[in-house]
Amino acid sequence: MRTNPLYIGRTLERIRRNWGLYVLLFPAVLLTLLFAYKPMYGVLIAFKDYSPALGIGDSPWAGFKYFEKFFHSYQFTNTIRNTLVISLYSLATFPIPIMLALLVNQMRAGRFKRLFQTVSYMPHFISTVVMVGLMLILFSPSTGLVGNMYQLFGAQAPDLMGSSALFSSVYVWSDVWQHVGWDSIIYIAALSAVDPSLYEAATVDGASRWHKVRYIDIPMLLPTAITLLILRVGGLLGVGFEKVYLMQNDLNILSSEILSTYVYKIGLLSSQYSFSSAINLFNTVINFILLILVNQLSKKYSENSLW
Amino acid sequence: MTRTPRTKRRPRVTVAEVVLYAFAVLFLIAIIYPIYFIVIASFSDPSSVANGQVWVFPKGFTLEGYRELLRHENIWIGYRNTILYTVVGTLFGLVVNISAAYALSRKDLVGRKFFSLFFIFTMFFSGGLIPTFLTIRDFHLYNTFLVMVLPFSVVVFDMIVARTFFQTSIPGDLWEAAQIDGCGNLRYFVLIVLPLSKAIIAVLGLWIAVGYWNSYFNALIYLKDPNLYPLQLILRNILITNQMQSGMGTGEAAQVALRLANLMRYSVIIIATIPIMCVYPFIQKYFNQGVMIGAVKE
Numbered sequence: 001m002r003t004n005p006l007y008i009g010r011t012l013e014r015i016r017r018n019w020g021l022y023v024l025l026f027p028a029v030l031l032t033l034l035f036a037y038k039p040m041y042g043v044l045i046a047f048k049d050y051s052p053a054l055g056i057g058d059s060p061w062a063g064f065k066y067f068e069k070f071f072h073s074y075q076f077t078n079t080i081r082n083t084l085v086i087s088l089y090s091l092a093t094f095p096i097p098i099m100l101a102l103l104v105n106q107m108r109a110g111r112f113k114r115l116f117q118t119v120s121y122m123p124h125f126i127s128t129v130v131m132v133g134l135m136l137i138l139f140s141p142s143t144g145l146v147g148n149m150y151q152l153f154g155a156q157a158p159d160l161m162g163s164s165a166l167f168s169s170v171y172v173w174s175d176v177w178q179h180v181g182w183d184s185i186i187y188i189a190a191l192s193a194v195d196p197s198l199y200e201a202a203t204v205d206g207a208s209r210w211h212k213v214r215y216i217d218i219p220m221l222l223p224t225a226i227t228l229l230i231l232r233v234g235g236l237l238g239v240g241f242e243k244v245y246l247m248q249n250d251l252n253i254l255s256s257e258i259l260s261t262y263v264y265k266i267g268l269l270s271s272q273y274s275f276s277s278a279i280n281l282f283n284t285v286i287n288f289i290l291l292i293l294v295n296q297l298s299k300k301y302s303e304n305s306l307w
Numbered sequence: 308m309t310r311t312p313r314t315k316r317r318p319r320v321t322v323a324e325v326v327l328y329a330f331a332v333l334f335l336i337a338i339i340y341p342i343y344f345i346v347i348a349s350f351s352d353p354s355s356v357a358n359g360q361v362w363v364f365p366k367g368f369t370l371e372g373y374r375e376l377l378r379h380e381n382i383w384i385g386y387r388n389t390i391l392y393t394v395v396g397t398l399f400g401l402v403v404n405i406s407a408a409y410a411l412s413r414k415d416l417v418g419r420k421f422f423s424l425f426f427i428f429t430m431f432f433s434g435g436l437i438p439t440f441l442t443i444r445d446f447h448l449y450n451t452f453l454v455m456v457l458p459f460s461v462v463v464f465d466m467i468v469a470r471t472f473f474q475t476s477i478p479g480d481l482w483e484a485a486q487i488d489g490c491g492n493l494r495y496f497v498l499i500v501l502p503l504s505k506a507i508i509a510v511l512g513l514w515i516a517v518g519y520w521n522s523y524f525n526a527l528i529y530l531k532d533p534n535l536y537p538l539q540l541i542l543r544n545i546l547i548t549n550q551m552q553s554g555m556g557t558g559e560a561a562q563v564a565l566r567l568a569n570l571m572r573y574s575v576i577i578i579a580t581i582p583i584m585c586v587y588p589f590i591q592k593y594f595n596q597g598v599m600i601g602a603v604k605e
Contacts, residue, residue, distance in 0.1 A: 014417050015417045018416060019492070020493040021492050022410070024407060024410040025406070025411070025416075028403050032425065032426060034442075040432070042434050042438025043434055043435065103327065107327070107328075115335075116331055119338055120338060123338060125583045125584060127520070127522075127523070129547070130542060130546070132546070132547060133542065133547055134576060136547060137572055138344070142357070145341065148358075151359055152359070209323055234431070241524065242523070263436055264436060273437045284432060287431075288432065
């Protein structure tokens with residue numbers, strides 16, 4: 001039936017009638033084609049001995065040479081381990097914004113509540129560069145705020161920015177500090193949608209404050225939380241380049257070299273385009289598999305899924 | 308928080324409430340104090356700061372750090388560039404994303420599903436750093452003004468949020484009525500839909516603007532000419548890369564230079580962050596709205 005000329009004619013008519021909508025859509029489609037889909041074709045260079053003179057199409061094939069090179073390099077286990085440590089550690093802080101939202105929800109509406117929210121998401125607007133600059137200044141053991149605090153108690157402050165062992169903790173907890181308020185907004189919004197009669201009914205039944213949190217608020221937040229969790233797990237290996245790269249120094253490099261910083265250094269700083277693309281592709285594929293896996297699991301056990 | 312409403316029934320403050328508010332106040336302090344410290348440190352004598360004498364008020368008040376900033380030409384070039392990128396990028400980004408989002412929100416758009424997938428796919432899969440870099444170089448955008456605003460203007464997440472807004476807040480009957488009056492899609496969009504969509508325009512505008520104001524990654528990769536550098540890249544040089552550079556030379560002069568450099572670091576943080584901090588309280592209510600819309604995705 002679909003190929004019925006009448007059907008095609010009607011579809012064309014519908015397109016013609018709404019031509020204006022395609023005009024609105026056009027710029028975004030064009031930009032996406034040029035800057036998102038065209039580079040996807042470029043992924044081919046991961047399988048080629050790319051030479052700029054020959055271009056992507058004419059460069060000779062290299063097969064899986066660059067993937068093998070990566071698997072056998074000493075950076076393989078190191079970067080993957082670091083990436084996993086940092087992302088799993090971040091993932092573990094996932095419930096903190098939820099707890100903050102539950103806390104805010106317990107406050108009486110008023111000036112304090114508003115102040116609390118405004119202040120709690122202020123740090124979100126600090127840029128990554130400034131954030132890392134701030135950390136360098138404040139965490140300096142000799143002249144920084146943290147150093148001074150330790151001195152009050154006559155102790156020597158640890159070098160937070162120059163320690164391999166502490167790198168992941170500094171990274172993760174500074175992130176929590178910066179984004180917890182912001183991340184909680186979405187849960188606060190979900191909680192504000194709770195029907196007040198539920199609370200009233202619970203009060204009549206003699207439920208305590210804690211009971212209400214446990215049996216009304218938390219179940220209310222679960223669908224939102226699971227959706228966000230799926231998204232986070234899907235990006236498990238995609239730990240952000242920006243902050244890690246800025247925080248890196250010679251002292252912490254052992255635990256701060258992650259896949260994305262390695263891709264950048266190999267690719268743009270030492271111009272090994274094919275090798276860098278291979279590492280990047282490896283990373284993307286694993287992300288993709290993780291996302292699909294988690295989505296399937298979630299579909300199976302909880303009815304929540306992204307598609 | 309202590310001023311409970313003077314009704315007869317609820318002046319009772321429970322233990323749980325005391326704990327709750329005590330915790331909330333501690334949390335506030337943990338967020339605010341580091342920021343406050345930077346502010347007072349930027350006005351204080353750097354050696355007092357380093358010796359741990361600055362806690363609540365500035366000590367040895369000085370504007371030397373800010374004066375030093377004025378002499379730093381790069382900062383002002385960066386400031387100018389960032390303002391340009393932010394204004395142009397935000398306007399362009401709004402046009403591109405909002406109009407596409409509106410088209411996608413219309414149920415009678417033929418190929419709606421296809422176009423949605425076309426965009427969403429790019430959220431999960433991309434060419435990666437090097438292929439994108441090569442593409443941009445092939446288009447001769449490397450080291451140009453345009454590279455900062457053109458290639459990354461489509462933000463699929465923002466588009467989805469806007470699409471949801473249009474679907475839920477613009478009644479379909481409106482279009483039917485306009486159509487009967489002989490109004491075309493484009494006129495309808497500009498004259499009727501946009502005026503009804505101030506909330507989402509404000510939200511996306513601010514999201515995009517904050518993004519441009521704070522971005523440094525693209526500049527790091529795609530710019531070479533220091534005259535095109537945005538503020539964040541200059542900041543990186545001052546705050547992070549050249550940590551020790553001003554310590555060159557010997558004796559007292561070097562000491563003074565080092566102290567000034569330290570002081571300047573505090574001031575530069577302040578002047579780079581103030582614009583964003585000033586804008587957002589005014590648009591905050593829209594922000595919450597926007598996030599709520601985002602929460603009802605799909």
